[in-house]
Amino acid sequence: MVPVLVTGGAGFVGSHTCKALAAAGFLPVVYDDLSNGSAAAVRWGPLVVGDILDGARLRAALASWRPAAVMHFAAFIEAGESVRRPLDFYRNNVAGAVAVAEAMVASGVGHLVFSSTAAVYGEPRQVPIPERHLLRPTSPYGRSKLMVEEILRDAVAAHGLQLAVLRYFNAAGADPEGELGEGHDPETHLVPLAVRTALGLRGPLVLYGTDYPTPDGTCVRDYVHVSDLAAAHVLILRRLLLEDGRDPGAVPTYNVGTGRGHSVREVVATVAAVTGRRVAVREAPRRPGDPAVLVAAADRLRDDLGWRPQWPALVDQVRHCLQWTAGRAAVALPAAVSDGRAP
Numbered sequence: 001m002v003p004v005l006v007t008g009g010a011g012f013v014g015s016h017t018c019k020a021l022a023a024a025g026f027l028p029v030v031y032d033d034l035s036n037g038s039a040a041a042v043r044w045g046p047l048v049v050g051d052i053l054d055g056a057r058l059r060a061a062l063a064s065w066r067p068a069a070v071m072h073f074a075a076f077i078e079a080g081e082s083v084r085r086p087l088d089f090y091r092n093n094v095a096g097a098v099a100v101a102e103a104m105v106a107s108g109v110g111h112l113v114f115s116s117t118a119a120v121y122g123e124p125r126q127v128p129i130p131e132r133h134l135l136r137p138t139s140p141y142g143r144s145k146l147m148v149e150e151i152l153r154d155a156v157a158a159h160g161l162q163l164a165v166l167r168y169f170n171a172a173g174a175d176p177e178g179e180l181g182e183g184h185d186p187e188t189h190l191v192p193l194a195v196r197t198a199l200g201l202r203g204p205l206v207l208y209g210t211d212y213p214t215p216d217g218t219c220v221r222d223y224v225h226v227s228d229l230a231a232a233h234v235l236i237l238r239r240l241l242l243e244d245g246r247d248p249g250a251v252p253t254y255n256v257g258t259g260r261g262h263s264v265r266e267v268v269a270t271v272a273a274v275t276g277r278r279v280a281v282r283e284a285p286r287r288p289g290d291p292a293v294l295v296a297a298a299d300r301l302r303d304d305l306g307w308r309p310q311w312p313a314l315v316d317q318v319r320h321c322l323q324w325t326a327g328r329a330a331v332a333l334p335a336a337v338s339d340g341r342a343p
């Protein structure tokens, strides 16, 4: 099996991608400091516990596994938190990515897939948002990811790295086979929080902002199933390895989203419908750094790589999240929910 080094592979998107990589015949070697991930999610290859800022440890991992590529997921991820702790975000996300690129150059590993984000666009002027849209992030998190995109493009030009950038919209759902899910502690993402509220595992969901210029006043996001995101990584990796240097300097850059937006209130209503339970909500002011609407123009990934999301419907994403969350918390679900007949 061809090894691929996966930084952040113990986290939500990284662990699902490791499962997809293994199914596609690669050996995912996870490099993660477990600051926001779990060793239990590393099931398809070895785990190297280490910090991406530790260049010597990274180089040692690259030297011993000789991966064909690196997938760089490791980062701090929460836009609201980045407004309060910008320097931590710049150190981990920007200096961390520089350390990963330096280690790759020093070790002669040439292929890199970088996890970027819809947050690089900021408040969109055009929806759905095409990849060529103006990049004007509204949070230190989004700025950190944009800085890394630019730094890595310079490294492509100077060091011949072969880079692909995936800008994900909102990852949601969980492994449909129930082997993995979203288990941040504390959790900050809307879908798992609303599911936990519905199951009585936490108090009311705090709804951040009801005065946005959207149809119901709450933020609109493009929720993409985490297993579809994982599949996009396998497609882009195969393309990078296959094309190996045929178009030097090119940086394929793709949105990964469904092209459909859902408001926070729609997410809450879907969680209520899927669980058959009420989702208690407490309305609160806007969360700093949140753009009103983020919806992908997702046709480039479809047209270039043939990517077709298998689970584009929010109802399936919520159901998979519910099944995993309920399983972990030992909450019994009605049969109709477990086998997908509800709602």
Ligand SMILES: NC(=O)c1ccc[n+]([C@@H]2O[C@H](COP(=O)([O-])OP(=O)(O)OC[C@H]3O[C@@H](n4cnc5c(N)ncnc54)[C@H](O)[C@@H]3O)[C@@H](O)[C@H]2O)c1
Pocket: 007, 008, 009, 010, 011, 012, 013, 014, 031, 032, 033, 034, 035, 036, 037, 038, 050, 051, 052, 053, 072, 073, 074, 075, 076, 077, 092, 096, 115, 116, 117, 118, 167, 168, 169, 170, 171, 172, 184
């Ligand atoms: N979840 C989303 O909706 C979303 C959307 C757009 C982009 N992204 C990007 O995708 C990537 C993965 O996101 P996620 O939701 O899986 O996050 P996550 O927090 O679940 O996973 C990130 C992993 O990186 C690890 N990590 C963090 N800092 C590290 C360091 N210094 N050294 C080693 N490991 C470190 C954490 O322990 C964790 O396991 C991130 O780069 C994020 O910015 C996520």
Ligand SMILES: O=c1ccn([C@@H]2O[C@H](COP(=O)(O)OP(=O)(O)O[C@H]3O[C@H](CO)[C@H](O)[C@H](O)[C@H]3O)[C@@H](O)[C@H]2O)c(=O)[nH]1
Pocket: 077, 078, 079, 080, 116, 117, 118, 119, 168, 169, 170, 171, 188, 189, 190, 191, 193, 205, 206, 207, 208, 209, 219, 220, 221, 264, 287, 290, 294
């Ligand atoms: O308790 C909560 C949590 C979230 N929200 C709202 O729900 C929406 C989605 O919020 P999430 O925290 O689930 O996701 P974000 O859109 O803030 O960010 C996620 O998607 C982005 C890309 O769109 C990023 O890349 C980022 O890493 C990832 O966390 C936002 O309007 C947020 O204000 C609430 O109202 N209450």
